[in-house]
Structure formats: structure tokens, C-alpha cells
Amino acid sequence: xxxxxxxxAKLPFDKENEFYIFILxxxxxxxxxxxxxxxxxxxxxxxxxxxxxxxxxxxNPREWTMEISNKYFGDCNQIHNLLPGILIxxxxxxxxxxxxxxxxLSLEKVEENFSNTEQFFNLLTDFIKDKxxxxxxxxxxxxxxxxxxxxxxxxxxxxxGLGVNLNALxxxxxxxxxx
Numbered sequence: 001x002x003x004x005x006x007x008x009a010k011l012p013f014d015k016e017n018e019f020y021i022f023i024l025x026x027x028x029x030x031x032x033x034x035x036x037x038x039x040x041x042x043x044x045x046x047x048x049x050x051x052x053x054x055x056x057x058x059x060n061p062r063e064w065t066m067e068i069s070n071k072y073f074g075d076c077n078q079i080h081n082l083l084p085g086i087l088i089x090x091x092x093x094x095x096x097x098x099x100x101x102x103x104x105l106s107l108e109k110v111e112e113n114f115s116n117t118e119q120f121f122n123l124l125t126d127f128i129k130d131k132x133x134x135x136x137x138x139x140x141x142x143x144x145x146x147x148x149x150x151x152x153x154x155x156x157x158x159x160x161g162l163g164v165n166l167n168a169l170x171x172x173x174x175x176x177x178x179x
Contacts, residue, residue, distance in 0.1 A: 002046025
């Protein structure tokens with residue numbers, strides 16, 4: 001099933017839905033690139049994923065992205081380097097909790113790793129319909145979990161008035177690993 005929504009609050013809940021796919025990023029005035037390919041194939045994706053999953057995009061992509069990001073990640077600004085992207089989760093936004101699956105893929109990484117978007121669409125729909133593990137393997141290879149966690153979660157513990165910015169330490173470690 002596919003929905004174009006003005007707000008996340010309009011997303012229906014059905015206990016039969018096993019997956020929710022959200023298209024994130026972009027601007028309604030810009031066209032081109034892999035995000036445009038996703039928009040152009042939105043109806044076909046909705047049909048292909050079947051009746052136990054929902055794919056949704058926002059009528060105002062910028063506001064939609066902020067709303068989804070705040071709901072699933074706590075802060076839209078923390079995932080901006082992964083946008084435009086696709087969020088795949090097993091939990092309706094109203095039922096979201098810390099045990100919910102969240103896979104956020106940058107469409108830039110998708111474009112880098114597939115010779116055509118059809119390959120990616122097939123991998124995604126095979127995962128949704130058949131629980132094909134190849135999609136998870138792709139996601140694991142293309143997500144730097146340490147960087148994603150560092151960018152997403154604010155780690156600044158304070159002990160007896162002394163604060164340590166763990167995000168800065170992680171960023172230094174990531175930078176040293178890249179050199």
C-alpha cells in the first residue's frame with residue numbers, strides 16, 4: 001500500500017502491516033537523481049511490496065522528513081548527512097519503541113552500489129515480501145553504525161558537574177580510522 005500524506009498523524013494503523021517504508025528528504029521543487037527515480041516508481045513499489053507493508057511519502061517532503069526524523073531518531077538535524085534516504089521499520093510511528101527495527105539508507109549509497117535502481121527495488125521488495133537477508137547484508141555493509149550512532153544520539157554525560165562530550169571522542173576515533 002502506498003500513501004502520500006500531509007502529516008504522519010494520517011498514517012493508518014493496521015496490525016497486519018509488518019513494515020513501514022518512508023521516503024525522506026528532497027524538495028518538492030527539485031527533480032532528478034535517485035530520489036526522483038523513487039518518486040517516479042512510488043506506485044509500482046507500493047504495488048510490489050504487497051498488502052502487509054506500507055510505503056509513504058510526504059506531500060511536503062521537507063516537513064515530512066522533519067516529522068519522521070523527529071519521531072524515529074529524535075532530531076532531524078542528526079541524520080541530514082544520510083538524506084535523501086529511505087527508512088524501513090517494523091513499527092508504526094504510534095507504536096515506536098527502542099526495540100523497533102530502523103534501517104535508514106542514504107539514496108546516495110544506493111546509487112553508488114547498484115548499477116541500476118531496479119536492482120535495489122528488487123532487493124527491497126524481496127526483503128519486505130520474503131524476508132530475504134540480502135537486503136540486510138547490503139544495509140550492514142553500507143551503514144557506518146558508529147558514525148550513525150554518533151550523529152544521531154547526543155552523548156554528553158555529566159558527573160558531579162564535569163561533562164564529557166563523547167560524540168567528539170567518537171568523531172576523533174572515526175577520523176583516525178579513515179586516515
